[in-house]
Amino acid sequence: MLNIIMFGAPGSGKGTQSSLIAEKYQLVHLSTGDMLREEFARGTEIGKIADALISKGNLAPDYVILEMIEREIERHKENCNGFIFDGFPRNVIQAQSLDDLLAKDSKKLHLLIDLRVEEYLLIERLLKRGLTSGRADDQLEVIKKRLDIYHQVTAPVLDFYKQSGRYAAVENCTTIDEYFEEIVRLIKISVSSI
Ligand code: ADP
Secondary structure, three states, X not given: OEEEEEEEOOOOOHHHHHHHHHHHHOOEEEEHHHHHHHHHHOOOHHHHHHHHHHOOOOOOXXXXXXXXXXXXXXHHHHHOOEEEEEOOOOOHHHXXXXXXXXXXXXXXXXXXXXXXXXXXXXHHHHHHHHHHHOOOOOOHHHHHHHHHHHHHHHXXXXXXXHHOOOEEEEOOOOOHHHHHHHHHHHHHHHOOOO
8 A cells, every 4th residue: 555645835736746646556536625625516514614714725624624534545445555645634733643544544654745846936826727727715815825824834744754754855846747757756765665
């Protein structure tokens, strides 16, 4: 089993790279952002609570996120090669909870991959995406709020994985292919079971 976190600021390309890596290693791709948007599209209570927070750039509550993640792990764990977590964990409580959840089944999180992208590029990409995504959170004021929360609440997660030797960073890549090749290389050298 291979369990990986695709980590990075909003606009870093987590979703794109997670899909490519999921396909290559046949992993289940769990994007908490996508799950929340699906809940909203289905008109559920959770979706409504989440949408009010997301559209202002705030995080959804931990209990909502952890419940969704636990449900999906339970659903797939017996018949999959592993998971790629995209947009999760987003704070230290979620990171610790993920380790606890996996440990219950004697499984572990192997590696966090940190997609490092310069801030001006993140803003440029998100504004461009906003023209077609229809996402209320892809507009300048909300983007700035999301980046603030990323630096204050989400980036501290990195120490949690650095301290346990499960951290690898990708930087100075430009194209989607370049990022992908580098991620594959990092997985090969970091995870001995691959
Ligand atoms: P991005 O990384 O571009 O912000 P996502 O789709 O990962 O896009 O997340 C969109 C929004 O969904 C976040 O700004 C946040 O409000 C909410 N969200 C997604 N994942 C989480 C999470 N793990 N914990 C709390 N909120 C989350």
